[in-house]
Amino acid sequence: MLFDAPDFDAHEGVHFFDDPASGLKAIIAVHSTHRGPAAGGCRWWTYVDDEAALTDALRLSRGMSYKNAMAGLAVGGGKGVILKAGYGPKSEALLEAFGAAIDSLGGKYVTAEDVGMSDADMTVISRKTKFVSGLPVSGGAAGGNPGPSTAQGIFLGIRAAVRHKLGKSDFAGVHVAIQGLGSVGGGVAERLAAAGARLTVADIDEARAARMAASLGATHVAVEDITRVSADVFSPNALGAVLDADTIANLDVAIVAGAANNQLATPADGARVKARGILYAPDYVINAGGIINVVAEYLGDGDADAVASRIAEIEPRLAAIFAEADASGRTTDAVADAMARKLIGR
Incomplete structure:
Protein backbone atom coordinates (compact mmCIF):
# COMPACT_ATOMS: atom_id res chain seq x y z
CA MET A 1 0.00 0.00 0.00
CA LEU A 2 1.29 3.47 -0.86
CA PHE A 3 0.97 4.79 2.70
CA ASP A 4 3.19 1.95 3.93
CA ALA A 5 5.92 2.56 1.36
CA PRO A 6 9.25 3.14 3.14
CA ASP A 7 9.79 6.47 1.38
CA PHE A 8 6.29 7.86 1.80
CA ASP A 9 6.74 10.88 4.07
CA ALA A 10 3.31 12.47 4.50
CA HIS A 11 3.40 13.51 0.84
CA GLU A 12 0.61 15.90 0.03
CA GLY A 13 -0.16 14.08 -3.22
CA VAL A 14 1.09 11.25 -5.42
CA HIS A 15 -0.41 11.30 -8.90
CA PHE A 16 -0.30 8.56 -11.54
CA PHE A 17 -0.86 9.32 -15.22
CA ASP A 18 -1.46 6.85 -18.05
CA ASP A 19 -2.13 8.14 -21.57
CA PRO A 20 -2.26 5.21 -24.02
CA ALA A 21 -2.54 7.49 -27.06
CA SER A 22 0.91 9.02 -26.47
CA GLY A 23 2.50 6.20 -24.47
CA LEU A 24 2.89 8.37 -21.37
CA LYS A 25 3.19 6.61 -18.05
CA ALA A 26 4.27 9.04 -15.34
CA ILE A 27 4.22 9.76 -11.64
CA ILE A 28 4.19 13.22 -10.10
CA ALA A 29 4.87 13.30 -6.35
CA VAL A 30 4.10 16.46 -4.40
CA HIS A 31 5.88 16.32 -1.05
CA SER A 32 5.26 19.80 0.35
CA THR A 33 3.73 23.11 -0.71
CA HIS A 34 4.44 24.73 2.66
CA ARG A 35 6.75 27.34 1.09
CA GLY A 36 5.05 27.58 -2.31
CA PRO A 37 4.28 25.42 -5.36
CA ALA A 38 6.10 22.10 -5.40
CA ALA A 39 9.06 22.67 -7.71
CA GLY A 40 11.28 19.93 -9.05
CA GLY A 41 12.43 18.54 -12.35
CA CYS A 42 11.15 15.60 -14.33
CA ARG A 43 13.32 12.66 -15.30
CA TRP A 44 12.81 10.24 -18.20
CA TRP A 45 14.29 6.96 -17.10
CA THR A 46 14.19 3.18 -17.42
CA TYR A 47 13.01 1.59 -14.17
CA VAL A 48 13.15 -2.10 -13.36
CA ASP A 49 9.49 -1.95 -12.35
CA ASP A 50 6.74 0.47 -11.38
CA GLU A 51 7.63 0.19 -7.70
CA ALA A 52 11.14 1.46 -8.42
CA ALA A 53 9.68 4.43 -10.27
CA LEU A 54 7.42 5.22 -7.33
CA THR A 55 10.32 4.97 -4.88
CA ASP A 56 12.34 7.37 -7.02
CA ALA A 57 9.47 9.86 -7.21
CA LEU A 58 8.88 9.74 -3.45
CA ARG A 59 12.55 10.13 -2.51
CA LEU A 60 13.29 12.80 -5.09
CA SER A 61 10.26 14.91 -4.18
CA ARG A 62 11.15 14.85 -0.49
CA GLY A 63 14.71 15.80 -1.42
CA MET A 64 13.37 18.75 -3.42
CA SER A 65 11.41 20.00 -0.40
CA TYR A 66 14.60 19.93 1.64
CA LYS A 67 16.75 21.37 -1.15
CA ASN A 68 14.45 24.28 -1.90
CA ALA A 69 13.96 25.12 1.75
CA MET A 70 17.67 25.06 2.53
CA ALA A 71 18.34 27.29 -0.49
CA GLY A 72 15.82 29.81 0.85
CA LEU A 73 13.51 29.48 -2.15
CA ALA A 74 9.82 30.40 -2.06
CA VAL A 75 8.76 27.00 -3.40
CA GLY A 76 7.97 23.58 -2.03
CA GLY A 77 9.16 20.21 -3.28
CA GLY A 78 7.91 17.84 -5.95
CA LYS A 79 9.20 15.57 -8.71
CA GLY A 80 8.01 13.97 -11.90
CA VAL A 81 9.21 10.69 -13.39
CA ILE A 82 8.30 9.41 -16.84
CA LEU A 83 8.72 5.68 -17.28
CA LYS A 84 10.87 5.09 -20.34
CA ALA A 85 11.23 1.37 -20.92
CA GLY A 86 8.66 -0.30 -23.13
CA TYR A 87 6.50 2.76 -23.59
CA GLY A 88 7.76 4.15 -26.86
CA PRO A 89 9.94 7.14 -27.76
CA LYS A 90 10.04 10.51 -26.05
CA SER A 91 7.78 12.01 -28.70
CA GLU A 92 6.26 15.47 -28.76
CA ALA A 93 2.88 13.83 -28.14
CA LEU A 94 4.21 12.19 -24.99
CA LEU A 95 5.73 15.47 -23.76
CA GLU A 96 2.53 17.35 -24.48
CA ALA A 97 0.57 14.70 -22.56
CA PHE A 98 2.93 15.19 -19.63
CA GLY A 99 2.33 18.95 -19.88
CA ALA A 100 -1.41 18.33 -19.73
CA ALA A 101 -0.89 16.11 -16.68
CA ILE A 102 1.03 18.89 -14.94
CA ASP A 103 -1.65 21.39 -15.85
CA SER A 104 -4.36 19.20 -14.35
CA LEU A 105 -2.76 19.78 -10.92
CA GLY A 106 -3.57 23.50 -11.16
CA GLY A 107 -0.14 24.85 -10.26
CA LYS A 108 0.66 22.62 -7.30
CA TYR A 109 3.65 21.26 -9.24
CA VAL A 110 6.15 23.16 -11.40
CA THR A 111 8.49 21.10 -13.58
CA ALA A 112 11.91 21.61 -15.17
CA GLU A 113 14.48 19.29 -16.75
CA ASP A 114 16.24 16.47 -14.97
CA VAL A 115 17.94 13.28 -16.17
CA GLY A 116 16.95 12.45 -19.74
CA MET A 117 15.21 15.77 -20.34
CA SER A 118 16.31 19.03 -21.99
CA ASP A 119 15.29 22.67 -22.28
CA ALA A 120 13.91 21.82 -25.72
CA ASP A 121 11.64 19.23 -24.06
CA MET A 122 10.45 21.91 -21.63
CA THR A 123 9.45 24.03 -24.62
CA VAL A 124 7.21 21.23 -25.89
CA ILE A 125 5.74 20.66 -22.41
CA SER A 126 4.99 24.39 -22.17
CA ARG A 127 2.51 24.09 -25.03
CA LYS A 128 0.12 22.48 -22.56
CA THR A 129 0.97 24.19 -19.27
CA LYS A 130 2.45 27.37 -17.88
CA PHE A 131 3.77 25.53 -14.83
CA VAL A 132 7.18 24.85 -16.33
CA SER A 133 10.65 26.37 -16.09
CA GLY A 134 14.10 25.63 -17.47
CA LEU A 135 13.09 27.02 -20.86
CA PRO A 136 15.69 28.35 -23.32
CA VAL A 137 16.69 31.92 -22.41
CA SER A 138 18.76 34.71 -23.91
CA GLY A 139 22.12 35.79 -22.51
CA GLY A 140 22.08 37.38 -19.06
CA ALA A 141 18.68 36.01 -18.08
CA ALA A 142 18.00 33.44 -15.38
CA GLY A 143 16.85 30.02 -16.48
CA GLY A 144 17.62 27.62 -19.29
CA ASN A 145 19.62 24.44 -18.85
CA PRO A 146 20.22 24.11 -15.08
CA ALA A 288 20.91 23.28 -5.31
CA GLY A 289 22.43 25.46 -8.03
CA GLY A 290 20.16 24.22 -10.80
CA ILE A 291 16.90 24.73 -8.92
CA ILE A 292 18.07 28.17 -7.77
CA ASN A 293 18.42 29.06 -11.44
CA VAL A 294 15.10 27.69 -12.69
CA VAL A 295 13.10 29.08 -9.76
CA ALA A 296 14.52 32.53 -10.45
CA GLU A 297 13.33 32.11 -14.04
CA TYR A 298 9.87 30.88 -13.02
CA LEU A 299 9.28 33.57 -10.40
CA GLY A 300 10.92 36.34 -12.45
CA ASP A 301 13.17 36.92 -9.46
CA GLY A 302 16.52 38.24 -10.68
CA ASP A 303 18.93 37.79 -13.57
CA ALA A 304 21.97 35.56 -14.09
CA ASP A 305 24.09 37.70 -11.77
CA ALA A 306 21.53 37.36 -8.97
CA VAL A 307 21.46 33.60 -9.52
CA ALA A 308 25.26 33.44 -9.30
CA SER A 309 25.16 35.30 -5.97
CA ARG A 310 22.61 32.85 -4.57
CA ILE A 311 24.60 29.85 -5.75
CA ALA A 312 27.66 31.29 -3.99
CA GLU A 313 25.77 30.93 -0.70
CA ILE A 314 26.03 27.13 -0.99
Whole structure:
Protein backbone atom coordinates (compact mmCIF):
# COMPACT_ATOMS: atom_id res chain seq x y z
CA MET A 1 0.00 0.00 0.00
CA LEU A 2 1.29 3.47 -0.86
CA PHE A 3 0.97 4.79 2.70
CA ASP A 4 3.19 1.95 3.93
CA ALA A 5 5.92 2.56 1.36
CA PRO A 6 9.25 3.14 3.14
CA ASP A 7 9.79 6.47 1.38
CA PHE A 8 6.29 7.86 1.80
CA ASP A 9 6.74 10.88 4.07
CA ALA A 10 3.31 12.47 4.50
CA HIS A 11 3.40 13.51 0.84
CA GLU A 12 0.61 15.90 0.03
CA GLY A 13 -0.16 14.08 -3.22
CA VAL A 14 1.09 11.25 -5.42
CA HIS A 15 -0.41 11.30 -8.90
CA PHE A 16 -0.30 8.56 -11.54
CA PHE A 17 -0.86 9.32 -15.22
CA ASP A 18 -1.46 6.85 -18.05
CA ASP A 19 -2.13 8.14 -21.57
CA PRO A 20 -2.26 5.21 -24.02
CA ALA A 21 -2.54 7.49 -27.06
CA SER A 22 0.91 9.02 -26.47
CA GLY A 23 2.50 6.20 -24.47
CA LEU A 24 2.89 8.37 -21.37
CA LYS A 25 3.19 6.61 -18.05
CA ALA A 26 4.27 9.04 -15.34
CA ILE A 27 4.22 9.76 -11.64
CA ILE A 28 4.19 13.22 -10.10
CA ALA A 29 4.87 13.30 -6.35
CA VAL A 30 4.10 16.46 -4.40
CA HIS A 31 5.88 16.32 -1.05
CA SER A 32 5.26 19.80 0.35
CA THR A 33 3.73 23.11 -0.71
CA HIS A 34 4.44 24.73 2.66
CA ARG A 35 6.75 27.34 1.09
CA GLY A 36 5.05 27.58 -2.31
CA PRO A 37 4.28 25.42 -5.36
CA ALA A 38 6.10 22.10 -5.40
CA ALA A 39 9.06 22.67 -7.71
CA GLY A 40 11.28 19.93 -9.05
CA GLY A 41 12.43 18.54 -12.35
CA CYS A 42 11.15 15.60 -14.33
CA ARG A 43 13.32 12.66 -15.30
CA TRP A 44 12.81 10.24 -18.20
CA TRP A 45 14.29 6.96 -17.10
CA THR A 46 14.19 3.18 -17.42
CA TYR A 47 13.01 1.59 -14.17
CA VAL A 48 13.15 -2.10 -13.36
CA ASP A 49 9.49 -1.95 -12.35
CA ASP A 50 6.74 0.47 -11.38
CA GLU A 51 7.63 0.19 -7.70
CA ALA A 52 11.14 1.46 -8.42
CA ALA A 53 9.68 4.43 -10.27
CA LEU A 54 7.42 5.22 -7.33
CA THR A 55 10.32 4.97 -4.88
CA ASP A 56 12.34 7.37 -7.02
CA ALA A 57 9.47 9.86 -7.21
CA LEU A 58 8.88 9.74 -3.45
CA ARG A 59 12.55 10.13 -2.51
CA LEU A 60 13.29 12.80 -5.09
CA SER A 61 10.26 14.91 -4.18
CA ARG A 62 11.15 14.85 -0.49
CA GLY A 63 14.71 15.80 -1.42
CA MET A 64 13.37 18.75 -3.42
CA SER A 65 11.41 20.00 -0.40
CA TYR A 66 14.60 19.93 1.64
CA LYS A 67 16.75 21.37 -1.15
CA ASN A 68 14.45 24.28 -1.90
CA ALA A 69 13.96 25.12 1.75
CA MET A 70 17.67 25.06 2.53
CA ALA A 71 18.34 27.29 -0.49
CA GLY A 72 15.82 29.81 0.85
CA LEU A 73 13.51 29.48 -2.15
CA ALA A 74 9.82 30.40 -2.06
CA VAL A 75 8.76 27.00 -3.40
CA GLY A 76 7.97 23.58 -2.03
CA GLY A 77 9.16 20.21 -3.28
CA GLY A 78 7.91 17.84 -5.95
CA LYS A 79 9.20 15.57 -8.71
CA GLY A 80 8.01 13.97 -11.90
CA VAL A 81 9.21 10.69 -13.39
CA ILE A 82 8.30 9.41 -16.84
CA LEU A 83 8.72 5.68 -17.28
CA LYS A 84 10.87 5.09 -20.34
CA ALA A 85 11.23 1.37 -20.92
CA GLY A 86 8.66 -0.30 -23.13
CA TYR A 87 6.50 2.76 -23.59
CA GLY A 88 7.76 4.15 -26.86
CA PRO A 89 9.94 7.14 -27.76
CA LYS A 90 10.04 10.51 -26.05
CA SER A 91 7.78 12.01 -28.70
CA GLU A 92 6.26 15.47 -28.76
CA ALA A 93 2.88 13.83 -28.14
CA LEU A 94 4.21 12.19 -24.99
CA LEU A 95 5.73 15.47 -23.76
CA GLU A 96 2.53 17.35 -24.48
CA ALA A 97 0.57 14.70 -22.56
CA PHE A 98 2.93 15.19 -19.63
CA GLY A 99 2.33 18.95 -19.88
CA ALA A 100 -1.41 18.33 -19.73
CA ALA A 101 -0.89 16.11 -16.68
CA ILE A 102 1.03 18.89 -14.94
CA ASP A 103 -1.65 21.39 -15.85
CA SER A 104 -4.36 19.20 -14.35
CA LEU A 105 -2.76 19.78 -10.92
CA GLY A 106 -3.57 23.50 -11.16
CA GLY A 107 -0.14 24.85 -10.26
CA LYS A 108 0.66 22.62 -7.30
CA TYR A 109 3.65 21.26 -9.24
CA VAL A 110 6.15 23.16 -11.40
CA THR A 111 8.49 21.10 -13.58
CA ALA A 112 11.91 21.61 -15.17
CA GLU A 113 14.48 19.29 -16.75
CA ASP A 114 16.24 16.47 -14.97
CA VAL A 115 17.94 13.28 -16.17
CA GLY A 116 16.95 12.45 -19.74
CA MET A 117 15.21 15.77 -20.34
CA SER A 118 16.31 19.03 -21.99
CA ASP A 119 15.29 22.67 -22.28
CA ALA A 120 13.91 21.82 -25.72
CA ASP A 121 11.64 19.23 -24.06
CA MET A 122 10.45 21.91 -21.63
CA THR A 123 9.45 24.03 -24.62
CA VAL A 124 7.21 21.23 -25.89
CA ILE A 125 5.74 20.66 -22.41
CA SER A 126 4.99 24.39 -22.17
CA ARG A 127 2.51 24.09 -25.03
CA LYS A 128 0.12 22.48 -22.56
CA THR A 129 0.97 24.19 -19.27
CA LYS A 130 2.45 27.37 -17.88
CA PHE A 131 3.77 25.53 -14.83
CA VAL A 132 7.18 24.85 -16.33
CA SER A 133 10.65 26.37 -16.09
CA GLY A 134 14.10 25.63 -17.47
CA LEU A 135 13.09 27.02 -20.86
CA PRO A 136 15.69 28.35 -23.32
CA VAL A 137 16.69 31.92 -22.41
CA SER A 138 18.76 34.71 -23.91
CA GLY A 139 22.12 35.79 -22.51
CA GLY A 140 22.08 37.38 -19.06
CA ALA A 141 18.68 36.01 -18.08
CA ALA A 142 18.00 33.44 -15.38
CA GLY A 143 16.85 30.02 -16.48
CA GLY A 144 17.62 27.62 -19.29
CA ASN A 145 19.62 24.44 -18.85
CA PRO A 146 20.22 24.11 -15.08
CA GLY A 147 23.29 21.87 -15.51
CA PRO A 148 25.96 24.60 -15.45
CA SER A 149 24.39 26.19 -12.35
CA THR A 150 24.37 22.84 -10.57
CA ALA A 151 28.00 22.24 -11.56
CA GLN A 152 29.04 25.62 -10.16
CA GLY A 153 27.39 24.85 -6.84
CA ILE A 154 29.10 21.46 -6.68
CA PHE A 155 32.47 23.07 -7.32
CA LEU A 156 31.91 25.57 -4.51
CA GLY A 157 30.65 22.84 -2.19
CA ILE A 158 33.69 20.67 -2.79
CA ARG A 159 35.84 23.70 -2.01
CA ALA A 160 34.01 24.13 1.31
CA ALA A 161 34.56 20.46 2.14
CA VAL A 162 38.24 20.58 1.17
CA ARG A 163 38.75 23.63 3.36
CA HIS A 164 36.97 22.01 6.32
CA LYS A 165 38.41 18.50 6.10
CA LEU A 166 41.82 19.00 4.51
CA GLY A 167 42.58 22.53 5.68
CA LYS A 168 43.35 23.65 2.13
CA SER A 169 42.13 26.90 0.60
CA ASP A 170 42.71 25.81 -3.01
CA PHE A 171 42.68 22.67 -5.16
CA ALA A 172 46.40 22.43 -5.92
CA GLY A 173 47.31 18.76 -5.60
CA VAL A 174 43.80 17.73 -4.44
CA HIS A 175 42.81 14.41 -6.06
CA VAL A 176 39.12 14.11 -6.98
CA ALA A 177 37.48 10.91 -8.28
CA ILE A 178 34.45 11.88 -10.37
CA GLN A 179 31.62 9.45 -11.14
CA GLY A 180 29.45 10.61 -14.04
CA LEU A 181 30.42 13.11 -16.73
CA GLY A 182 27.10 14.39 -18.03
CA SER A 183 26.15 18.05 -18.15
CA VAL A 184 26.75 18.40 -14.40
CA GLY A 185 29.63 16.00 -13.76
CA GLY A 186 31.43 17.17 -16.87
CA GLY A 187 31.08 20.77 -15.76
CA VAL A 188 32.40 19.90 -12.31
CA ALA A 189 35.41 18.16 -13.87
CA GLU A 190 36.20 21.17 -16.06
CA ARG A 191 36.02 23.57 -13.12
CA LEU A 192 38.17 21.39 -10.89
CA ALA A 193 40.79 20.85 -13.58
CA ALA A 194 40.99 24.60 -14.22
CA ALA A 195 41.49 25.13 -10.47
CA GLY A 196 44.46 22.74 -10.36
CA ALA A 197 42.88 19.54 -9.06
CA ARG A 198 44.12 16.12 -10.13
CA LEU A 199 41.26 14.06 -11.55
CA THR A 200 40.29 10.45 -12.02
CA VAL A 201 37.03 10.13 -13.95
CA ALA A 202 34.51 7.47 -14.92
CA ASP A 203 31.28 7.38 -16.87
CA ILE A 204 28.92 4.67 -18.08
CA ASP A 205 29.88 5.93 -21.55
CA GLU A 206 33.55 4.90 -21.55
CA ALA A 207 34.28 6.77 -24.78
CA ARG A 208 33.07 9.99 -23.18
CA ALA A 209 35.22 9.33 -20.13
CA ALA A 210 38.26 8.76 -22.34
CA ARG A 211 37.63 11.96 -24.32
CA MET A 212 37.21 14.07 -21.21
CA ALA A 213 40.23 12.53 -19.52
CA ALA A 214 42.33 13.38 -22.56
CA SER A 215 41.06 16.95 -22.74
CA LEU A 216 41.58 17.62 -19.02
CA GLY A 217 44.78 15.69 -18.44
CA ALA A 218 42.90 13.28 -16.17
CA THR A 219 43.04 9.52 -15.63
CA HIS A 220 39.97 7.45 -16.47
CA VAL A 221 38.89 4.13 -15.01
CA ALA A 222 35.98 1.76 -15.51
CA VAL A 223 32.77 2.97 -13.92
CA GLU A 224 32.69 -0.02 -11.55
CA ASP A 225 36.12 0.92 -10.19
CA ILE A 226 35.63 4.62 -9.43
CA THR A 227 34.40 4.06 -5.85
CA ARG A 228 37.65 2.20 -5.05
CA VAL A 229 40.02 4.92 -6.24
CA SER A 230 42.33 6.28 -3.55
CA ALA A 231 41.71 10.04 -3.61
CA ASP A 232 40.94 13.03 -1.42
CA VAL A 233 37.38 13.46 -2.72
CA PHE A 234 34.80 11.13 -4.25
CA SER A 235 32.28 13.14 -6.29
CA PRO A 236 29.20 11.11 -7.35
CA ASN A 237 27.41 12.87 -10.20
CA ALA A 238 25.30 10.07 -11.67
CA LEU A 239 22.22 8.42 -10.16
CA GLY A 240 21.41 8.00 -6.48
CA ALA A 241 21.86 5.35 -3.77
CA VAL A 242 25.58 5.11 -4.54
CA LEU A 243 26.52 5.09 -0.83
CA ASP A 244 25.54 1.76 0.66
CA ALA A 245 27.21 -0.62 3.10
CA ASP A 246 29.44 -2.12 0.41
CA THR A 247 30.59 1.03 -1.38
CA ILE A 248 31.16 2.91 1.88
CA ALA A 249 33.39 0.09 3.12
CA ASN A 250 35.42 0.32 -0.10
CA LEU A 251 35.87 4.11 -0.17
CA ASP A 252 39.41 5.40 0.24
CA VAL A 253 38.70 9.14 0.44
CA ALA A 254 38.33 11.89 3.03
CA ILE A 255 35.30 13.58 1.46
CA VAL A 256 32.15 12.67 -0.50
CA ALA A 257 30.68 15.64 -2.34
CA GLY A 258 28.73 15.46 -5.58
CA ALA A 259 25.56 16.21 -7.49
CA ALA A 260 23.71 12.88 -7.42
CA ASN A 261 20.38 12.98 -5.63
CA ASN A 262 19.68 10.65 -2.69
CA GLN A 263 23.26 9.42 -2.43
CA LEU A 264 22.63 7.61 0.87
CA ALA A 265 20.91 4.33 0.02
CA THR A 266 19.40 3.98 3.52
CA PRO A 267 19.07 6.20 6.61
CA ALA A 268 21.85 4.15 8.27
CA ASP A 269 24.40 5.02 5.62
CA GLY A 270 25.07 8.52 6.91
CA ALA A 271 26.34 6.98 10.13
CA ARG A 272 28.44 4.49 8.15
CA VAL A 273 30.12 7.35 6.27
CA LYS A 274 30.82 9.20 9.52
CA ALA A 275 32.20 6.05 11.15
CA ARG A 276 34.75 5.83 8.33
CA GLY A 277 35.90 9.36 9.14
CA ILE A 278 34.60 10.65 5.80
CA LEU A 279 33.03 14.11 5.50
CA TYR A 280 29.74 13.95 3.57
CA ALA A 281 28.27 17.03 1.87
CA PRO A 282 24.47 16.51 2.01
CA ASP A 283 23.39 16.14 -1.60
CA TYR A 284 20.36 18.41 -1.54
CA VAL A 285 22.43 21.26 -0.11
CA ILE A 286 25.40 21.04 -2.46
CA ASN A 287 23.39 20.39 -5.64
CA ALA A 288 20.91 23.28 -5.31
CA GLY A 289 22.43 25.46 -8.03
CA GLY A 290 20.16 24.22 -10.80
CA ILE A 291 16.90 24.73 -8.92
CA ILE A 292 18.07 28.17 -7.77
CA ASN A 293 18.42 29.06 -11.44
CA VAL A 294 15.10 27.69 -12.69
CA VAL A 295 13.10 29.08 -9.76
CA ALA A 296 14.52 32.53 -10.45
CA GLU A 297 13.33 32.11 -14.04
CA TYR A 298 9.87 30.88 -13.02
CA LEU A 299 9.28 33.57 -10.40
CA GLY A 300 10.92 36.34 -12.45
CA ASP A 301 13.17 36.92 -9.46
CA GLY A 302 16.52 38.24 -10.68
CA ASP A 303 18.93 37.79 -13.57
CA ALA A 304 21.97 35.56 -14.09
CA ASP A 305 24.09 37.70 -11.77
CA ALA A 306 21.53 37.36 -8.97
CA VAL A 307 21.46 33.60 -9.52
CA ALA A 308 25.26 33.44 -9.30
CA SER A 309 25.16 35.30 -5.97
CA ARG A 310 22.61 32.85 -4.57
CA ILE A 311 24.60 29.85 -5.75
CA ALA A 312 27.66 31.29 -3.99
CA GLU A 313 25.77 30.93 -0.70
CA ILE A 314 26.03 27.13 -0.99
CA GLU A 315 29.64 27.28 0.17
CA PRO A 316 29.09 29.02 3.55
CA ARG A 317 25.87 27.05 4.06
CA LEU A 318 27.79 23.79 3.87
CA ALA A 319 30.54 25.20 6.09
CA ALA A 320 27.91 25.91 8.76
CA ILE A 321 26.51 22.36 8.49
CA PHE A 322 30.00 20.86 8.81
CA ALA A 323 30.72 23.00 11.88
CA GLU A 324 27.40 22.08 13.54
CA ALA A 325 28.00 18.38 12.87
CA ASP A 326 31.43 18.61 14.50
CA ALA A 327 30.07 20.49 17.49
CA SER A 328 27.07 18.21 18.05
CA GLY A 329 28.58 14.87 17.09
CA ARG A 330 25.72 14.26 14.67
CA THR A 331 26.11 13.22 11.05
CA THR A 332 26.04 16.00 8.46
CA ASP A 333 22.91 14.55 6.85
CA ALA A 334 21.09 14.52 10.21
CA VAL A 335 22.05 18.16 10.81
CA ALA A 336 20.83 19.19 7.37
CA ASP A 337 17.62 17.15 7.64
CA ALA A 338 16.72 18.78 10.94
CA MET A 339 17.27 22.25 9.49
CA ALA A 340 15.22 21.45 6.38
CA ARG A 341 12.28 19.89 8.21
CA LYS A 342 12.02 22.91 10.48
CA LEU A 343 11.89 25.17 7.41
CA ILE A 344 9.02 23.19 5.86
CA GLY A 345 7.06 22.93 9.10
CA ARG A 346 7.55 19.20 9.67
